[in-house]
Amino acid sequence: MxxxxxxxxxxxxxxxxxxxxxxxxxxxxxxxxxxxxxxxxxxxxxxxxxxxxxxxxxxxxxxxxxxxxxxxxxxxxxxxxxxxxxxxxxxxxxxxxxxxxxxxxxxxxxxxxxxxxxxxxxxxxxxxxxxxxxxxxxxxxxxxxxxxxxxxxxxxxxxxxxxxxxxxxxxxxxxxxxxxxxxPSFIRFGHFEHFAANDRIDELRQLADYVIDRYYPDCRATERFGGNAYAAFLEAVSERTAALLAQWQAVGFCHGVMNTDNMSILGLTIDYGPFQFLDGFDPAHICNHSDTGGRYAFNQQPNVAYWNLHCLAQALLPLIGEQDIAIAALASYKTVFPRAFDQRMARKLGLPDGESADRGLVDAVLRLLAAERTDWTIFWRRLSDAVGSGDFTPVRDLFIDPTGIDAWLPLYAAQRASTPSADAAARMRAANPKYVLRNHLGQQAIEAAQQKDFSGVATLLTLLASPSDEHAGFEAYAGFPPDWASTIEISCSS
Incomplete structure (x- = not known):
């Protein structure tokens, strides 16, 4: 036809x-x-x-x-x-x-x-x-x-x-x-795995050269790894992936099915299936109903990405030449991810660019959130507003037992003491969205669309395009999820 x-x-x-x-x-x-x-x-x-x-x-x-x-x-x-x-x-x-x-x-x-x-x-x-x-x-x-x-x-x-x-x-x-x-490209780790697994080295090289020349040209002029462009390419992909995972973790995004064929060679989020933005903070949350073993739980995502990069390294090994060089090309993931995550958390806490958040301070608040399954997005947004207004009551109200947060808040205030509150609050609101695509919001838009009412899709598209803005009149979209939201099951067919 x-x-x-x-x-x-x-x-x-x-x-x-x-x-x-x-x-x-x-x-x-x-x-x-x-x-x-x-x-x-x-x-x-x-x-x-x-x-x-x-x-x-x-x-x-x-x-x-x-x-x-x-x-x-x-x-x-x-x-x-x-x-x-x-x-x-x-x-x-x-x-x-x-x-x-x-x-x-x-x-x-x-x-x-x-x-x-x-x-x-x-x-x-x-x-x-x-x-x-x-x-x-x-x-x-x-x-x-x-x-x-x-x-x-x-x-x-x-x-x-x-x-x-x-x-x-x-x-x-x-x-x-x-x-x-x-x-820019839909090429995945799996494209390289395909030709390596079938011992089609000419095609593997052709693909790698295409991607390097189009998207990673600096790898051609590198002095890294003795001028090995393929190793430099692997390192660059590793670092982009590490930066991406830091952003996922900071915003509470669960991908749900991080197979190697769902990993972008450009470090893009790709293949939205059983994804979810966290409601209550559970580090071990599994958003994919098909993931019975919890391989892709929220707190496993950074390690899974690193595992997937090892698969990519194995596929590129015929081009890189030496296993030690391939391993060295992956090494920066272990430094880039934690550094990028620290930077993201510093922004969420309103600290100036270049200033790192105290790791103990971050770990302490994450433990508090996990203990009561405190809503991830609402906590960080209320903290942003509280820094601006000076009223931390709405933050304390998120906890059944406020003892822990009461002890944490003075430590946090001491860390940002050198930053004017208005500046910190503005920085925090930019880093802590008011609106995310929660499962129940998507479900409501879907159910309306199934009746040929697409207004919910249009509304969400507008809100999510500028998620840190206030969007007066749409506050309900930034509220707590209803009880029925916890019954939504998303799987690999989602």
Whole structure:
């Protein structure tokens, strides 16, 4: 079936112009194919910010043609859709060949951004799956991609979600949807694992050279590791990953399924499935109902990332040459992560840039929060406001037994004594969001959308784009989760 839009004038009005990027690597890396159309698509949500980043024409984005293109029912001239092949470790076990089972890359724009449809139909890598995404998971990914960007956390983006009444079977019958995802690259650790595991060293080198030249060019001129560009590349990926994990931990974000095929080679948050922002602070919280062993619990995420980097190092070893060099290239993760986390916590505490938070002070408050499962986001926001107002009663009210927080607050005041309260409070509000995409907020928007009411999606998109702002009149979105929120189960199909 040829889905190409015939009207080149209309197509050019989109503002999108396509170049060869990943596709130039050649057929060993992907399978060309066209998306599978969905009947009677409709808009669920659009991100104007992502559209501006892509250079998409605002009028075109609301057109019927855009709806068809972003559902996979039509292609613009210059699009060359494909599904890429990769492998990976899932839950710590080698899973062999995986690949884009329900994602189809439409191409790369002249602005250096790839555009991908998730849920656009079966591919050769679907492994008996239907290649579809459901409305529920598509809304979650759309909103969380943009929420993470609003928080300043590296992430893939989401241009739009479209829906259809076509039925899809998961745990129950649901309706289909498509997310349009955007990123400089969707290459994962698993792409490198695939070619290394199959002893295809020429393709492994070709892939590594492509990524280095496109995204890590400084590795070519390095004197690190005796000028070994591949080792320098591994070190750079390790450090980006460490910085990303520090941001996740500081904001209370649980990814839920950190398989190696879900790890971005650019240090982006990628593949939003059973994610969750913490409600009550439980360091061992497991957000993925499928994770019966707790491998991806919140407090395990930094170690899992390091384990995944070891898998990447093993895949790159034929290029790096010596195991000792590969191990050395990973070493900085152990210094970058704690340093980056300390910096994040210092900002949350309102300390000036460059000043480190006292580790004992941070550990003490984390123990207090964990002891009573105090709400993570609300605690840090109330602390920010209290520093500004001088009234710490709302902070104390979060604890059934305030003895511990009463002892901690004077120690905290002593640490920030040299910083004017107004300056500290402003810094803290920027680092401590008022709004995050809690599960119950997403669920409410999903249930409304299932009735064709997309206002909840639009409201959350607006709030999450500037999560540290007050947004007067929307305070309920920053309140405590209802009791029923704890009954929401999210799994690998979410």
């Amino acid at each position: 040829n889905l190409l839009v015939d009207d080149s004038t209309t197509a050019a009005a989109s503002g999108l112009h396509w170049i060869d990027g990943f596709r130039a690597l050649g057929p060993a890396f992907f399978t060309p194919l066209q998306p599978t159309p969905l009947p009677a698509p409709y808009w669920v949500g659009r991100s104007d910010d992502v559209a501006r980043q892509l250079g998409v024409d605002a009028d075109w984005l609301v057109s019927d043609e855009a709806l068809d293109v972003l559902t996979g029912n039509a292609l613009l001239p210059g699009m060359a859709p494909l599904a890429s092949v990769y492998s990976g470790h899932q839950f710590g076990v080698w899973a062999g060949q995986l690949g884009d089972g329900r994602a189809i890359l439409l191409g790369e724009t002249e602005r250096g951004l790839e555009v991908q449809l998730k849920g656009a139909g079966r591919t050769p890598y679907s492994r008996m799956g239907d290649g579809r995404a459901v409305l529920r998971s598509s809304i979650r990914e759309f909103l969380c991609s943009e929420a993470m960007h609003g928080l300043g956390i590296p992430t893939t983006r989401a241009l739009a979600v479209t829906g259809s009444d076509q039925r899809v079977r998961r745990e129950e019958i649901e309706t289909a949807a498509v997310v349009t995802r955007v990123a």
